Amino acid sequence: xxxxxxxxxxxxxxxxxxxxxxxxxxxxxxxxxxxxxxxxxxxxxxxxxxxxxxxxxxxxxxxxxxxxxxxxxxxxxxxxxxxxxxxxxxxxxxxxxxxxxxxxxxxxxxxxxxxxxxxxxxxxxxxxxxxxxxxxxxxxxxxxxxxxxxxxxxxxxxxxxxxxxxxxxxxxxxxxxxxxxxxxxxxxxxxx
Amino acid sequence: xxxxxxxxxxxxxxxxxxxxxxxxxxxxxxxxxxxxxxxxxxxxxxxxxxxxxxxxxxxxxxxxxxxxxxxxxxxxxxxxxxxxxxxxxxxxxxxxxxxxxxxxxxxxx
Numbered sequence: 001x002x003x004x005x006x007x008x009x010x011x012x013x014x015x016x017x018x019x020x021x022x023x024x025x026x027x028x029x030x031x032x033x034x035x036x037x038x039x040x041x042x043x044x045x046x047x048x049x050x051x052x053x054x055x056x057x058x059x060x061x062x063x064x065x066x067x068x069x070x071x072x073x074x075x076x077x078x079x080x081x082x083x084x085x086x087x088x089x090x091x092x093x094x095x096x097x098x099x100x101x102x103x104x105x106x107x108x109x110x111x112x113x114x115x116x117x118x119x120x121x122x123x124x125x126x127x128x129x130x131x132x133x134x135x136x137x138x139x140x141x142x143x144x145x146x147x148x149x150x151x152x153x154x155x156x157x158x159x160x161x162x163x164x165x166x167x168x169x170x171x172x173x174x175x176x177x178x179x180x181x182x183x184x185x186x187x188x189x190x191x192x
Numbered sequence: 193x194x195x196x197x198x199x200x201x202x203x204x205x206x207x208x209x210x211x212x213x214x215x216x217x218x219x220x221x222x223x224x225x226x227x228x229x230x231x232x233x234x235x236x237x238x239x240x241x242x243x244x245x246x247x248x249x250x251x252x253x254x255x256x257x258x259x260x261x262x263x264x265x266x267x268x269x270x271x272x273x274x275x276x277x278x279x280x281x282x283x284x285x286x287x288x289x290x291x292x293x294x295x296x297x298x299x300x301x
Contacts, residue, residue: 056201070253
């Protein structure tokens with residue numbers, strides 16, 4: 001038996017009117033604490049080079065990304081290989097503080113839906129009770145919601161891409177949902 | 193379908209993104225209380241037609257609990273407010289009074 005880490009669906013892809021891919025191994029850290037505290041701000045800066053994001057938003061940079069999950073929770077996204085180092089950095093920066101930082105990389109799956117701007121918005125609009133109209137949901141926003149029957153979080157790295165984080169245990173369900181949503185012939189044309 | 197505004201993360205979402213947590217502002221009776229008080233706490237819930245106060249959780253979002261004031265007949269939501277309170281804020285009461293003059297719910301009116 002090999003010990004090499006494998007992502008939930010090992011990079012599965014499907015092409016419809018938009019392209020769906022499982023993004024492979026992604027480093028993710030859940031950080032809980034007082035988001036207003038200087039130490040937390042500092043730790044996030046050290047780990048990702050980013051500021052603590054505003055309500056329901058996401059800050060992205062070369063070093064990583066940090067997303068607002070709830071009033072006391074952030075999701076830090078870095079390279080899979082760098083998670084242990086980042087975690088150590090956060091723990092050192094927050095020593096003495098009341099906080100929780102956990103490596104959840106292997107408990108999550110990440111998907112990317114890319115294609116036309118209208119296509120990716122429509123794909124998500126089919127599955128989530130979120131207003132995907134341009135203007136209502138834009139790059140930089142981060143939204144935790146429901147995708148059919150499971151919890152998921154979505155954001156748009158750019159106008160033609162949506163990324164999704166869900167629990168690893170429901171990765172296949174998520175992939176199948178997205179596969180059906182992007183099926184050729186299933187275009188509704190809501191945003192085009 | 194209810195449209196709720198989560199006061200913790202500001203999301204305006206529809207009912208299926210949330211989960212109902214039952215009646216709000218219950219006074220809890222635990223160990224040491226009388227059997228009558230404990231029975232009342234467990235079983236004597238109100239089931240009004242009209243103004244009602246409930247606890248809700250943003251289960252598919254930020255995961256936080258909050259309170260909602262709504263009408264059980266029209267499904268109108270008068271407002272949502274923090275879970276860290278023992279009674280509805282005056283602002284919510286005023287909103288309800290504007291729409292349902294003379295309302296009362298348990299000891300609130």
